[in-house]
Amino acid sequence: MRVLIVIAAVVVLGVGATAYALRSPDSVAVAVEQGPVELSAGRLVFVDDASGKVASVPLASPGGPRRLSSLSCKRFYTAARQGLCLAEGTGPLPGSVAVFVDQGLSERRRVEVAGVPNRAKLSADGRMASWTTFVTGDSYAQAGTFSTRTAILDQQTGVYSSNIEGTRVGGMKTAGDMNFWGVTFAQDDRTYYATLGAAGKTYLVQGDASAESAKLLRENAECPSLSPDGTRVAFKKRVPGDGARPWREHVLDLTTMVETPLAETRGIDDQVVWLDNDTIAYGLPGEGIWAVQANGEGAPRQLVPHASSPSAVF
Template structure:
């Protein structure tokens, strides 16, 4: 074998080993709970009641008074791709550059200083904090799952900020679908929302080309489907209603319609927003939801009445601080 040929063989072997190592690292990050890690202080800023926080068009977290959402935004130091806050604790998803897509889920205290960090595979998609600030969740887009038909799948995780225990991907939670235990390789979860008890949660699960609304029990570590065709749920502050996006058309420009679901009766009501909104809404108060539409944040009554109204220009990831 010539020296050149030996060199080419060596380089090929190193490439294979490198790919295998990267694949194993992604698999391990997906399967194994990882400890949250303490981090360094982030940019200044303090969460105060009465603020509407959001991500600006420049990718920075800022806020305006809830009483005057047309005011000039304050803050703008913290860079996040997705942001959520609750109970004085925030989650900031940050995409990290590199040959393999990665995301850091950064947990922040009331002074917006970093307290924990979880390293994840994939690209940021959704983030949500519970009302108390104890439970955090994220969803990321990943590639490489063998069952993925569209080239990517989702991994959703949950972090208990009190114990520091993180599950980077909840897809192995025991699932009951239509009253029967269900197992499938293509199960995907996204869009987690928490109840006030920090135990019950709701999310979307997809399998075999269908999506379902699921109710999860964190303590018992189990989940069950409630209905089909309900994505990115957001639980009302009183825990009695969900707003979700429902697939209503195959046309990409008109695919989604926001709906309210009464959890006691399972009755759904379409909201007055008729545009196709591809977002997990947040509750502005007990009667109104807000969401990203185009470059801005909009609001609409949650009972199907009224009309959409623009809240903040050049913003996304809205969350009310109370």
């Protein structure tokens, strides 16, 4: 369904933190420094595991003390000095809220959403937004045991597709078990890449948000993330291994359609982000935020302990 979204009143959410040691879920002390959390260049923004609040550290020294805000999110993403926070709803039934914030984390608008928070993304210029929620099930591990709802909002026009399952996919008949998730936008604010799940399989699709159509690119690809230069897509691919997290991250060259497995061999159940054209970052439950080279070389390195949902401010 496509409707218009009305901008909500402004509410201030970003605040400075005082200096103290925060206890993570595993009782490890995490250093917190004074200072506001703002979407300023050179910062890595993420969700702090202990508090569930949006926090930030310098990209140049991500392992140092973090700053905490008062904004609670399950997923957070920033682009063009604005942010998208996907948080749990406050009603009696399971639900979510997509909160749009400015550079200082002041709320600009919100959209009430059905389901449990899962993925959130903005286009590079901040115009296009997308989020995914689980409406049944809570894991991608077993195909066919979950159902998602993925939305796309054009902040410039206000056009809102609350569920893109009606997207026409070339070569496929619309079916009741079709699910879309993990949208990532190209520079033109029209083209996007996403996962399509159908009949127990997953596919990487290239979509057109204006035409509400998509085409299949390849099978066995989930949670894509487009590189800043628009030439490659990082995605998780099912491989033999841990049944709970059966994925390995790969990078697909969109010109040659050649895929490269990355050096991180632990199962990544995340929609990774690109820190630059050569490096991706991702969260590992209980292990914090890590980074690895996008060419398959090198070794994974930890950026921020006790944290998840990273994105960089450029």
